[in-house]
Amino acid sequence: MVPIIMHGDGLTTRVTLLSLGNILLKGIIFPWLLLRLRAHAPYHREVEPFIGFTTSTLFGIPALALSVWLGLRMTPALKQAPSVMLDLSIFLIFVGLFLIVSRRKALMQVIGYLVVENGIFVFGVITVIGTPLLVELGVLLDAFVAIFVMGIALYHINREFGSMDVDQLSALRG
């Protein structure tokens, strides 16, 4: 929806196409892929993350402060970008990174990657007005293939290790 809100000049084909592509990909295809993956997994939800849920919520406070500070640093140069969305997009990136390092299940790392990707997408839409269509389509395609590849990788890992816990992936060091 963000592209439609941002571009004041109404519904051009380009903007509609991109929004529809995004809704289709991130609203329908990704959840479907991830749910299918979860059906293969021998567990249903994250029970013992590396960092507990309360601590995780508390992590949000410094992350938000940091993103507001970074947003303020960038605002003078990005006049056309709404500042709330700027802060939000940076905050999303932090949350995604936090999800990746703090959760035990590999599936959560994929979701963390998606959150980072979303943050960057919002950031791109509000800061850069004239990205060529070809580039945007390429980026969408890459996100799609990335999730697909991660899905296949997880399938193999699950078959080999009998679980999708990332703390089992620790044989290679040094």
Place this chain on the structure above:
Amino acid sequence: MFADQSIIAMLVLPAFGAALCLALSQSRHVLTTIVGVSAVEMVLAVNVWTAVLGGKGFVTAAGRWFYIDAFSAFHIIVLVLVFVLSSAFAGVYFTNASSDQAFTLTIARRFGALWLGSLTAMTLVLVSNNLGIMWVGMEATTLLTAFLISLYPNRLSLEAMWKYLIICSIGIAFAFMGTLLAAASIQAGSSGDAALFWTNLASAGTHVDPTLMKFAFIFVLVGYGTKAGLAPIHSWLPDAHSQAPTPVSAMFSGFLLNTALYCIMRFVPPARHALGEHFASGLLIFFGTLSILVAAGFIVFQRDAKRLLAYHSVEHLGIIALGFGLGPLGAFAALFHTFNHSVCKSLAFFAVGRLGQDYGSHEMHAISGALRADRLWGTALLGSFLALIGVAPFSIFMSEYQLLRAAVSAGAWLPMALFLAAGGVVFVAALRHLIGMAFGAPATSVRIAGDGRVAFLIVWLAMGLLLLLGLWMPLFFSRAIESAAAIVAGQP
């Protein structure tokens, strides 16, 4: 002649070859196909290279979406050379594969398609004029090469592949953020398709916002730096290099890392333009020196030969980044070093990979007396390791020496001292590892399968290049490097 058509052909041919590999009915034919495609790619690359050097200094195709100047042409030559050598070696390697790693038709098809697919993606990165398309190509290399690491899925290779996939995807996502910021930084002056063209970004007439460019360069350096294996974000690299099949390790080390560094260097001219001489080069010197130091520390304690080579890659990529930070002389040394390192590291991986098959292990204590056990690959091991640590007649010695001269003329005394100290540590440590592997009595369990003419050609072609360039540099070659260096570092 037909330089612009050659660019298109360089993209279409490997993509077509990748599809062809999926349809072949014998694993032997896949190996022939990848060598054939790489060889034709070599002819096309040389054609483009001569057109760039002989003509206006650049070649474009498809509007201005593809743009090759001396800098990218030089990288394309190195890329294709690494691919020709590695593809030929893949034939030698996979025909000698042990029974638990049999090169079945399924695996052969997957290998061929992904191998040529990554060649396509890397070519796309190098020929693209648009920073967005360059990013798409870079992300494609990550996704395509991930399954090359776990070509034989087992616990270790899957672990390495998963780390590679996650760490590099995040890194590349950061690079995308940097690309967006770079695009935002020039919004005032231009619009539309041209906004992301680096030819436009680097031209003097464009107004670039300094704050945004600063953010952009940092994001790009960290993002692509992850893929280039710069310390401290190199953690995926030794795992991936050690677990991948050897031709893949050689390709990773020989060129994938350089592709990422190439992307960083494309952002240097606009950064210098907007932020002055010292911002970008200071960061490059810092990360380069840090990589050299970190790698030197890990090299001392390695037990696995392929991990040892992986840390050597971190060291040498650090040296190249350091060189790019040291002005025009340094950029010359860095580009020369890129060529030397790619050839030498491919050869070193070939030797370790083949000997690993002979001895049934990549552990360095298991490999002994390689010179007597396997004349050809033992010699290759000795030669490539000596070259790698910078022994005199080989060309890596020459490029490191030029780098020192650049450091002196730039007055960068601290990085120079650290580079020399780390180089000394690496020299002693790697020499100790090497003596254990090359000399002494061969282990009893070793099974030697003599390799044919192809292996002989690969070894002596690579060794010959390293020796020749160490003793004498042809004029056209140094001219080519000079004009490439001028693009990223300005006129000397």
